[in-house]
Amino acid sequence: MKKLFILTLFLLLSINVYSAKLETLTDNFNDNSIDTVKWDAVTFTSGSVVEASGKLTLSTGTDAMTMGVLSANDLYDITESFISFKVIDVDTQEGSRSILGVTDSLESATYLSMFIFMSGDFFAVPPSGNPVGGAITYDSDIHKYFRIRESSGVTYFDYSTDGIDWTTMGSEADGVGNPSNLYVPFYIIRLSDGPALSVTIDDINVLPEGSVSVDGQAIINIL
């Protein structure tokens, strides 16, 4: 009985200490209702977060600093894991900034890995904060799937048109932060007054059949 008690205590403590692998956070947004077990949807001032027509749209208002935010309720572990998502469309004009990815702090991150869409381009931003792979002009017909993955202490950034064949933008060592307990925020913010802006995403960690990782290893989360 004592052993059972100790084992139970160990398991309970383990649940509190270790985050689930990031690849286990999945959503196809097909039930047109935000899954509040997985996600916290937040709007600031006149922004909005809407799951409809099988996808999720985050929007700003027309005032500066308005935003729409979808953030995972739990923390996740990216080590030897990954997150992929589909960007159906995103406003990238001046005054718009969309940030999709993971971070160990919402205030002052020591580990972060994010895609940022701004000024007509998108960037892969690794833990150092210095983009890898340069600026790529965003084209919604070409840049549909995005993925951040970690392997052996290195974080990689990939994009794909079909979710099957991937292009690696760049990579960087994880650095000093904690990649095992990460927030997963997706948000769009309007930096100055102007028309409302939006980003529409889908298929968090859901990829078409036939998709394999860039290094040819595991087949991941097929439809």
Ligand SMILES: [Ca+2]
């Ligand atoms: Ca969907």
